[in-house]
Amino acid sequence: MVVCLHSPNSLLCVSIEASQTGCDKVIFGGNIKKKASGATMNALVATNRNFKRAAKLLGLDSKLEKSLLIPFREIKVECTIPKDDGTLASFVGFRVQHDNARGPMKGGIRYHPEVDPDEVNALAQLMTWKTAVANIPYGGAKGGIGCNPGELSVSELERLTRVFAQKIHDLIGIHTDVPAPDMGTGPQTMAWILDEYSKFHGYSPAVVTGKPIDLGGSLGRDAATGRGVLFATEALLKEHGKTISGQRFVIQGFGNVGAWAAQLISEQGGKIVAVSDITGAIKNSKGLDIPSLLKHAKEHKGVKGFHGGDPIDPKSILVEDCDILIPAALGGVINRENASDIKSKFIIEAANHPTDPEADEILSKKGVVILPDIFANSGGVTVSYFEWVQNIQGFMWDEEKVNNELKNYMTRGFKDVKEMCKTHNCDLRMGAFTLGVNRVARATVLRGWGA
Numbered sequence: 001m002v003v004c005l006h007s008p009n010s011l012l013c014v015s016i017e018a019s020q021t022g023c024d025k026v027i028f029g030g031n032i033k034k035k036a037s038g039a040t041m042n043a044l045v046a047t048n049r050n051f052k053r054a055a056k057l058l059g060l061d062s063k064l065e066k067s068l069l070i071p072f073r074e075i076k077v078e079c080t081i082p083k084d085d086g087t088l089a090s091f092v093g094f095r096v097q098h099d100n101a102r103g104p105m106k107g108g109i110r111y112h113p114e115v116d117p118d119e120v121n122a123l124a125q126l127m128t129w130k131t132a133v134a135n136i137p138y139g140g141a142k143g144g145i146g147c148n149p150g151e152l153s154v155s156e157l158e159r160l161t162r163v164f165a166q167k168i169h170d171l172i173g174i175h176t177d178v179p180a181p182d183m184g185t186g187p188q189t190m191a192w193i194l195d196e197y198s199k200f201h202g203y204s205p206a207v208v209t210g211k212p213i214d215l216g217g218s219l220g221r222d223a224a225t226g227r228g229v230l231f232a233t234e235a236l237l238k239e240h241g242k243t244i245s246g247q248r249f250v251i252q253g254f255g256n257v258g259a260w261a262a263q264l265i266s267e268q269g270g271k272i273v274a275v276s277d278i279t280g281a282i283k284n285s286k287g288l289d290i291p292s293l294l295k296h297a298k299e300h301k302g303v304k305g306f307h308g309g310d311p312i313d314p315k316s317i318l319v320e321d322c323d324i325l326i327p328a329a330l331g332g333v334i335n336r337e338n339a340s341d342i343k344s345k346f347i348i349e350a351a352n353h354p355t356d357p358e359a360d361e362i363l364s365k366k367g368v369v370i371l372p373d374i375f376a377n378s379g380g381v382t383v384s385y386f387e388w389v390q391n392i393q394g395f396m397w398d399e400e401k402v403n404n405e406l407k408n409y410m411t412r413g414f415k416d417v418k419e420m421c422k423t424h425n426c427d428l429r430m431g432a433f434t435l436g437v438n439r440v441a442r443a444t445v446l447r448g449w450g451a
């Protein structure tokens with residue numbers, strides 16, 4: 001038997017087919033670390049830096065600081081599936097459970113070629129602070145599989161999801177860890193995980209959120225992250241004596257979050273002047289017709305080729321002229337290389353960790369106001385919480401109640417963040433970090449160490 005030890009040194013994006021390697025089995029080895037590429041800082045280094053700044057502002061004890069930083073549990077599993085053509089493909093799946101001091105760990109599962117252990121770790125940590133900022137009774141987790149979902153058929157995606165669920169089913173659960181969708185996954189992915197989990201543990205809809213409505217999903221969850229972005233933006237603008245109406249927006253990413261944000265913002269009179277996705281970028285200084293663009297993107301699987309605007313270089317999207325920039329795709333996109341060219345006055349972080357700490361410094365000197373991810377995109381996990389509550393109660397809320405409650409949480413969250421900014425004389429990112437870290441630290445100390 002020939003065994004091939006495979007240790008990729010950069011991206012964990014490979015789908016290695018055993019038949020292609022000439023080996024009987026492919027083993028993914030080593031402690032794989034993704035190096036920061038070009039101007040982008042490693043996601044975990046960046047997140048730890050923000051955490052440490054917050055810990056310093058709070059005057060946290062160094063031992064407590066260390067305990068909050070180390071993840072509760074890191075899971076790495078090999079997922080091999082037969083592809084539709086009969087060959088085998090192996091993928092690596094991760095679930096990092098960062099902290100459970102405030103409740104069950106909570107966070108999405110991402111399918112993307114650039115999923116790597118450091119990034120999943122960073123995203124799991126961000127979930128811990130995010131659920132605390134939102135003041136919902138959860139800790140933080142995140143998962144991912146290094147794959148390109150666009151290159152897999154629906155039945156391949158189903159097999160991959162079921163194998164992943166088989167490997168982690170004992171480590172997730174209604175009161176331990178509750179997954180949800182993230183980039184490259186959606187309600188159907190959650191339905192497969194629910195079905196696979198239920199084979200081992202009995203039917204348990206609350207084990208995942210972001211499910212299809214027919215399986216106990218919540219009304220309003222699909223739009224929740226985008227709607228939360230709208231409420232967060234309204235709260236920020238109000239403080240600056242402005243409203244959404246008449247502001248010019250640029251949005252990077254036109255998936256679940258970006259497309260819903262665009263729709264809801266344009267309904268409030270905001271002008272979306274440019275958007276991009278993986279297929280391309282388009283611009284119309286008079287404002288894009290969002291309903292037509294949504295129809296086009298659905299029919300053509302992307303924004304490319306939309307006739308209601310001019311094509312532009314997707315690389316320039318973040319530096320397009322606008323009042324408000326909304327990154328709603330990948331992490332680390334705003335970095336030391338492009339920060340000084342950014343023209344917007346406000347950045348609303350709909351994506352997770354879109355801004356490097358180095359870019360934060362540059363933008364702060366330019367007077368750009370950044371609404372940080374752990375508050376700005378917390379609408380998704382907040383409505384996930386409502387979904388979990390509805391499942392446990394066995395009682396479905398109407399959409400108006402979901403949206404009204406979401407608005408209450410986002411408005412209160414903004415007030416709480418601002419309060420911390422005042423207390424610690426800091427920017428909104430540190431306001432949100434100190435708020436989240438302080439709440440988790442308090443819960444940790446109250447629970448004690450079982451001595």
Ligand SMILES: NC(=O)C1=CN([C@@H]2O[C@H](COP(=O)(O)OP(=O)(O)OC[C@H]3O[C@@H](n4cnc5c(N)ncnc54)[C@H](O)[C@@H]3O)[C@@H](O)[C@H]2O)C=CC1
Pocket residue numbers: 181182183184185225252253254255256257258276277278279314328329330331350351352377378380381
């Ligand atoms: N779905 C959710 O409820 C939440 C998502 N987020 C974050 O929001 C961001 C977007 O997530 P979703 O909209 O759910 O994912 P999605 O998979 O629905 O959409 C992702 C979008 O990003 C675009 N994209 C991918 N690579 C790109 C690139 N190199 N340049 C430009 N566009 C690119 C895709 O074409 C697509 O339009 C992620 O950072 C995710 O972690 C945060 C909170 C909750």
Ligand SMILES: O=C(O)CCC(=O)C(=O)O
Pocket residue numbers: 106107108109130178179180181182209210352377378380381382384
């Ligand atoms: O809805 C959830 O539970 C988590 C959403 C998520 O992954 C995120 O907020 O980044």
